[in-house]
Amino acid sequence: MSAWLSGWRLVIAFVGTVIVVPAAGLVLTWVDRFVSARVQWRKGPPFYQPFADVLKLLLKQTIVPTGAARTVFLFAPLVGIAGMSLVAVMLFYSNLGVVVAQRTSFVGDIIVILYSFALVPLAFIIGASASRNPVAAVGASREMTLYLGYELPFVLALLVPIVKVAQKWDVASALRLGGLIAYQQQFGPFLYSISGVIAAIIILFVIQAKLGYVPFDIPEAEQEIMSGVIVEYSGAPLAAFRITRAMMFVLLPLFLLTVLWGGIGDWWAILKFLLIVVLVVLMKNTNPRLTIHQALTFFWFILAPLGIVGLVLAFIGL
Amino acid sequence: MKDLRVWGLKKSPWVYHLAAASCNNCDIEILELLTPRYDVERFGAVLVGSPRHADALLVTGVINRKSLPRVLEVYEQTPKPCLVIAIGTCACNCHIFRNSYNAVGPYDKYIPVNAYIPGCPPKPEAMIMGIVKALSKL
Ligand code: SF4
Numbered sequence: 001m002s003a004w005l006s007g008w009r010l011v012i013a014f015v016g017t018v019i020v021v022p023a024a025g026l027v028l029t030w031v032d033r034f035v036s037a038r039v040q041w042r043k044g045p046p047f048y049q050p051f052a053d054v055l056k057l058l059l060k061q062t063i064v065p066t067g068a069a070r071t072v073f074l075f076a077p078l079v080g081i082a083g084m085s086l087v088a089v090m091l092f093y094s095n096l097g098v099v100v101a102q103r104t105s106f107v108g109d110i111i112v113i114l115y116s117f118a119l120v121p122l123a124f125i126i127g128a129s130a131s132r133n134p135v136a137a138v139g140a141s142r143e144m145t146l147y148l149g150y151e152l153p154f155v156l157a158l159l160v161p162i163v164k165v166a167q168k169w170d171v172a173s174a175l176r177l178g179g180l181i182a183y184q185q186q187f188g189p190f191l192y193s194i195s196g197v198i199a200a201i202i203i204l205f206v207i208q209a210k211l212g213y214v215p216f217d218i219p220e221a222e223q224e225i226m227s228g229v230i231v232e233y234s235g236a237p238l239a240a241f242r243i244t245r246a247m248m249f250v251l252l253p254l255f256l257l258t259v260l261w262g263g264i265g266d267w268w269a270i271l272k273f274l275l276i277v278v279l280v281v282l283m284k285n286t287n288p289r290l291t292i293h294q295a296l297t298f299f300w301f302i303l304a305p306l307g308i309v310g311l312v313l314a315f316i317g318l
Numbered sequence: 319m320k321d322l323r324v325w326g327l328k329k330s331p332w333v334y335h336l337a338a339a340s341c342n343n344c345d346i347e348i349l350e351l352l353t354p355r356y357d358v359e360r361f362g363a364v365l366v367g368s369p370r371h372a373d374a375l376l377v378t379g380v381i382n383r384k385s386l387p388r389v390l391e392v393y394e395q396t397p398k399p400c401l402v403i404a405i406g407t408c409a410c411n412c413h414i415f416r417n418s419y420n421a422v423g424p425y426d427k428y429i430p431v432n433a434y435i436p437g438c439p440p441k442p443e444a445m446i447m448g449i450v451k452a453l454s455k456l
Contacts, residue, residue: 052362055322056323057326059323222367227367227371231367
């Protein structure tokens with residue numbers, strides 16, 4: 001652990017987390033809005049639009065509603081940012097370097113990442129519950145249900161590469177991101193097998209749900225429950241939530257790339273990354289919103305069995 | 319700091335649609351304004367669902383006794399600085415409802431209004447012009 005947190009790698013990881021990831025996320029938010037605009041045959045906002053939004057929110061008045069749990073209300077957005085920074089440091093650490101060894105990073109970091117991603121819905125739920133707004137409470141309950149829905153297929157999909165590495169090498173290197181990347185550098189990405197494709201499809205849907213994009217934007221349906229979980233937020237905390245979302249928009253495709261598509265060591269990774277992002281945006285633009293009941297059914301009774309099929313195929317070796 | 323704030327406000331006015339008691343025509347034109355045809359997202363304007371996120375209130379209709387407390391409450395819930403843009407002749411000066419028994423007056427009697435866009439209802443182009451003018455005056 002002490003060797004893990006040392007030297008220039010730590011500096012680079014820290015800088016990458018604090019500056020590059022939120023900035024890249026805001027640029028990606030613009031890509032999202034630009035592609036959406038082009039799908040609807042209009043011009044779309046200028047590239048600095050997300051930066052202007054965040055800047056404006058940071059400088060606006062922050063209102064804490066009467067009767068809200070003030071401290072919790074104001075600190076909840078930071079929980080999400082903290083979780084995302086953690087994920088960013090771990091992802092960049094295990095991906096730096098052209099050849100990643102089987103033993104890079106620590107055992108179980110993939111599990112830590114799984115739970116760090118869970119900090120974001122947790123932040124939304126805590127913040128919404130602290131705001132003492134009935135609409136936010138509806139949003140929080142939906143966020144919770146949605147989280148319960150997508151976590152099962154997500155874990156099943158992540159088990160596919162883990163099983164493959166565990167069969168080839170050992171369990172200790174299967175639970176490290178470094179192990180997964182080293183495997184892919186040696187034997188080719190997981191995506192080029194049947195179980196890998198199944199896992200990628202599942203993770204794509206889960207990305208959509210984790211980002212709160214359209215078929216699964218149930219917790220913050222603007223037209224229905226007035227932005228749901230973030231209804232009471234204004235000013236800087238709202239900007240923090242937007243930055244969290246932006247960081248997620250970078251880190252989730254990056255995570256998919258790392259665990260299934262060969263890591264982010266080479267230049268091809270940029271194209272692959274943009275492909276995933278555009279796929280997510282197109283999915284967002286061509287779907288209507290589901291109800292929470294439909295989303296849960298979709299995740300539990302369609303994607304989870306699909307994940308089990310993928311897992312069985314991975315055990316067989318396909 | 320002040321300049322940055324004005325720049326941000328100019329470049330991303332998030333609008334909240336507040337109808338006090340309009341005849342619905344102005345509201346329909348506002349919805350028209352937000353469709354891809356007019357593409358107000360070019361100016362960074364986005365329709366938000368909660369007044370907490372809003373920078374500009376698009377207000378329509380004439381305030382009556384029932385809607386006055388609600389309008390004031392929504393105005394209080396909006397974080398400052400915020401713009402108020404009165405859309406339609408009703409919002410500007412009560413229009414045909416001036417002498418009505420329950421109309422208590424136009425918006426500028428109760429809250430500061432930054433821009434008046436007359437018309438019954440105004441065209442979306444006129445609204446864009448009014449909003450852009452109000453923003454450039456900041
Ligand atoms: S200005 Fe005309 S269209 Fe608008 S609310 Fe009044 S009467 Fe209706």
